[in-house]
Amino acid sequence: MGSAIVTEEARNYLDKVAVLITANKNIKVLISGHTCDIGSDETNLMFSKDRAEAVEYYLILKGVDPMRVSTDAKLDAEPVAPNTNEENRQLNRRVSFLIIRE
Numbered sequence: 703m704g705s706a707i708v709t710e711e712a713r714n715y716l717d718k719v720a721v722l723i724t725a726n727k728n729i730k731v732l733i734s735g736h737t738c739d740i741g742s743d744e745t746n747l748m749f750s751k752d753r754a755e756a757v758e759y760y761l762i763l764k765g766v767d768p769m770r771v772s773t774d775a776k777l778d779a780e781p782v783a784p785n786t787n788e789e790n791r792q793l794n795r796r797v798s799f800l801i802i803r804e
Contacts, residue, residue: 705795706735706752708760716757719799720764723771732800733757734774736781738791743777749795750775757797 708716723731735754737746754773762768780798783790 706749706756708756712757713760716760717764720761720766723761723766728804730770730772730802730804731761732772732774732802733761734776734780734798734800736776736794736796736798737778738781738794739778739785740791746777747775750777753795753797 719731723729733754735750735752737749737753741749751773754775758771758773761771776798778785778794781790781794782796783793785791785794
């Protein structure tokens, strides 16, 4: 149901995100963690935070200035697919990025 592990596929993508952030000094990034509708609000809050913070930590390890990334927990409030089956629920267990220009 829940995990905050940064997979190899995600690391490959995040490596590109890190390059993008470090190359564009006029942006900050808000990383939001999301969950599906299974679980209590308390559990989903934990997974949302853990997912966002795992990505934030990875980006910082890749050289992104910690002052240029922040995190948010969305729980199951913004699904990208209806939570009607396991395949859709997996799509909703994710992180998203909001780029903020300064």
